[in-house]
Amino acid sequence: MPLFIIPSLSSYSQLTGYFFFPLFSMETLTLFFFFLLVSFLFFLLRTNYRTRWRLHHLPPGNFGLPFLGETLQLISAYKTENPEPFIDDRVSKYGTVFTTHVFGEPTVFSADLETNQFILQNEGRIFESSYPSSISNLLGKHSLLLTKGGFHKRMHSFTMSFANSSIIRDHLLVDIDRLVRLNLESWADRVLLMEEAKKITFELMVKQLMSFDPCKWTEKLMREYMLLIEGFFAIPLPFFSITYRKAIQARREVVEALNLVIAERRRKGQSEERKNDMLAALxxxxxxxxxxxxxxxxxxxLSMLVAGYETTSTIMSLAVKFLTETPQALAQLKEEHDEIRSRKSEGKALDWKDYKSMPFTQCVINETMRVANIISGVFRRTTADVSIKGYTIPKGWKVFASFRAVHLNHNCFKDARSFNPWRWEKTNSGGTELLNMFTPFGGGPRRCPGSELARVQLCVFLHHLLTQFSWVAAEEDKLVFFPTTRTKHRYPIIVRRRESCTSTPS
Structure with missing residues (x-):
């Protein structure tokens, strides 16, 4: 290594005293100047943020590291089975509305029920939908999640008209019942429940959207979809992220497949009988x-497939997990469904009256969604300066309304972090107190238009699972919440068919 000579600091007055000091390498100098640059930028950012706090009276909080903010702390928390401390610690220090810096932007987090409702109800006025570019790039600018204004209203209304109670009752329920039973036919011994649930929900969505029954084409489409979804929370730079690169390629494959279906439908036009699916209406x-x-x-x-596939399948799996861990709830649910089955001839499909005869099932579904929080919350962006709780959020800032923080708040739900489906029984008698604090499907103009359809699918699945099988967990499995809510090992169970029941579709 090159050397240069400098006066000895210990005997600087003696010009004859020297020692040898190694010259810095270029790599070391580069790192040194990079550190100085980052420190300087950090100083500027902190000064800028303090100025903003002073000028705008922002909610209190901490912006964390330069550029990264508190993103790493957030991701680390959600990769565990207990992500609550990320919000709990900040709420105890700053209050239920606090400022942080995540995913590259300063963001105001709300763990407050009233603030969340204010954000949801003012969609399109002073807030607008805003998601990370990794999600928007993969879903496309015309997806229901990302569209705004008049086009969003039109598409949202269209979706609600296609997934309302009468359409589900008269047209969709029979296919839901048939496809669920068809999938359960192959179950034996050890089953990876989360994988099977995803297969069921994907096939249901493809059938309802485009009238395809399970086949090689749907299997290939599902494989590409799984790759696409994995890219939602990856770094949106194909050069740096293999996951995101694969997701972009998967989107191309999915778009090509869907374009071929659309072209074929347009080509046939009026030459064949109109299909009763969402594509035909589009x-x-x-x-x-x-x-x-x-x-x-x-x-x-594409966005409808994602919405119906990932969330509903996860709720299916976690409902079974929570029931397995709560034997009393499982026993009561079995009684409810055995009673429904006893009224029907063998192999007879469920009808709308049966669906409406499942009050405790609805309690189980509510409690699963409340505890698991498949949708942890929603991102919005302010379109004007907004006053909340005595603070001011500047125009253009991100806000995050945390549903999870409210659902797991002991002040809102007694013993909030325990699975207790009986807490919902009073809502079946007209009680609304809990429902007013319950937002698993969002709220306001962007409330999920497929909420009733998801409930029907969950009820039908639980009915056939309970009446056809008994099961035990094959191994202990834990929940993780990043990049999506799931069980770590896809929740393996050992199933045994109940001899008194048959699963042959009528």
Whole structure:
């Protein structure tokens, strides 16, 4: 290593005293100057944030490291089975509305029920939907999650009209019942429940959207979808992230497959009987002025598949997990469904009256969604300066309304972090107190339009599982919440068919 000579600091007055000091390498100098630059930028950022706090009277909080903010702390927390301390610690220090810096932007977190309701109800006025670019790039600009203004209202209304109670009762329920039983036919011995649930919900969505029964095409489409979803929370730079690169390629494959289906439907036009699915309604143009473009239809179908596939399958799996760990609830649920089955001839499909005869099932579904929080919350962006709780959030800032923080708040729900489906029994008698604090499907103009459809699918699945099988957990499995809510080992169970029941679809 090169050397240079400097006067000895210990005997600087003696010009004859020298010692040898190694010259810094270029790599060391680069790191040194990089450290100085980062420190300087950090100083500027901290000064800027303090100025903002003083000028705008922002909620209190901590911006963390330069650029990274508190993103690493957030991700680390959600990779465990107990992510609550990330919000709990900050709420205890700053209050239920606090400022942080995550995913590259200063963000105001709300763990407050009233603030969350204010954010949801003012969608389109002083807040607008805003998600990380990794999600928006993969879903497409016309997806229901990302569209705004008049186009979003039109698509949201269209979706609600297609997934309302009468449509589900008269057209969709029979396919839901048939496909659930068809999938359960192959179950034996050890089953990876989360994988099987995903298969069921994906096939249901493909059938309802495009009238495809399970086949090689749907299997390939599902594989590509799984790759696409894995990219939602990856670094949105293909060069740096293999996961994101694979997700982008998967989106291309999915878009190509959907475009072929749309082209074939347009080509056949009136030459064959109209299918009773969502694609047919989209091709008809929703009955409004002008139809939808192929790009709009593709993005819409893609986002609907994601919405119906990932969330519903996770709730299915976690409901079984929580029931397995709560034998009293499992026993009561079995009684409810055995009673329904006893009224029907063997192999007879469920009907709407049966669905409406499952009050405790609805309690189990509510409690599963409350405890698991498949949708932890929603990101929004302010379109004007907003006053909340005596603070001011500047225009253009991100806000995050945390549903999870409210659902697991002991002041809102007694013994909030325990699975207790009986807490919901009073809502079946007209009680609304808990429901007013319960937002698993969001709220306001962006409330999930498929909430009733998801409940029907969950009820049908639980009915056939309970009446056809008994099961035990094959091994202990833990929940993790990043990048999505799931069990660490896909929740393996050992199933045994109940001899008194048959699963042959009628």
């Amino acid at each position: 091709l008809d143009g929703d009955g409004g002025a002008g139809g939808f473009s192929d790009e709009e239809i593709v993005d819409f179908l």
